[in-house]
Amino acid sequence: KAGVTQTPRYLIKTRGQQVTLSCSPISGHRSVSWYQQTPGQGLQFLFEYFSETQRNKGNFPGRFSGRQFSNSRSEMNVSTLELGDSALYLCASSLEPLAALHFGNGTRLTVT
Amino acid sequence: GIQVEQSPPDLILQEGANSTLRCNFSDSVNNLQWFHQNPWGQLINLFYIPSGTKQNGRLSATTVATERYSLLYISSSQTTDSGVYFCAVERNNNDMRFGAGTRLTVKP
Numbered sequence: 001k002a003g004v005t006q007t008p009r010y011l012i013k014t015r016g017q018q019v020t021l022s023c024s025p026i027s028g029h030r031s032v033s034w035y036q037q038t039p040g041q042g043l044q045f046l047f048e049y050f051s052e053t054q055r056n057k058g059n060f061p062g063r064f065s066g067r068q069f070s071n072s073r074s075e076m077n078v079s080t081l082e083l084g085d086s087a088l089y090l091c092a093s094s095l096e097p098l099a100a101l102h103f104g105n106g107t108r109l110t111v112t
Numbered sequence: 113g114i115q116v117e118q119s120p121p122d123l124i125l126q127e128g129a130n131s132t133l134r135c136n137f138s139d140s141v142n143n144l145q146w147f148h149q150n151p152w153g154q155l156i157n158l159f160y161i162p163s164g165t166k167q168n169g170r171l172s173a174t175t176v177a178t179e180r181y182s183l184l185y186i187s188s189s190q191t192t193d194s195g196v197y198f199c200a201v202e203r204n205n206n207d208m209r210f211g212a213g214t215r216l217t218v219k220p
Contacts, residue, residue, distance in 0.1 A: 043210035056207050098143045103155035
């Protein structure tokens with residue numbers, strides 16, 4: 001069974017631009033969650049989607065948004081990029097909320 | 113929100129040694145998981161263990177929910193065990209909170 005796939009692996013953007021990251025969950029998993037990892041703040045929850053509905057949202061500004069499609073694939077978007085948005089963005093999928101999380105390899109975003 | 117504290121922050125072992133990593137949390141939880149992040153950044157789920165004890169090879173974990181802590185045991189450590197170990201908890205269907213991690217270095 002294929003694991004969680006995140007694209008792209010690496011991304012370099014300029015301040016003020018926007019970016020869209022993609023996540024394909026493990027087949028059969030209906031819950032997808034997103035996390036930001038930085039050396040200073042560690043792993044922080046961004047949002048969780050289940051059956052195309054946002055279940056939870058972390059403490060991030062409105063520039064961070066996401067969505068889930070009917071095939072459970074998810075995207076997250078960051079608008080008006082800031083230098084502080086440079087991070088490793090991780091997506092995880094699970095069969096359902098509160099179940100075991102399985103992470104993708106992440107997208108490393110660098111904002112210059 | 114719920115606080116998650118992991119100890120020790122850093123641990124250096126010789127290959128073959130055993131170790132215990134601890135995760136304390138500030139409130140009752142209905143979801144607790146342990147992860148290993150390897151040097152390449154990949155996060156691997158080790159245990160889904162909101163309560164009780166589980167074992168998987170050289171690794172085992174125990175969560176005492178009533179006392180708000182969980183322990184991860186690594187026996188006969190190998191160099192491939194190096195990396196950062198994270199504990200994550202969730203309470204009442206809120207967001208998943210991660211601890212700061214324990215960085216383990218296993219020397220040959």
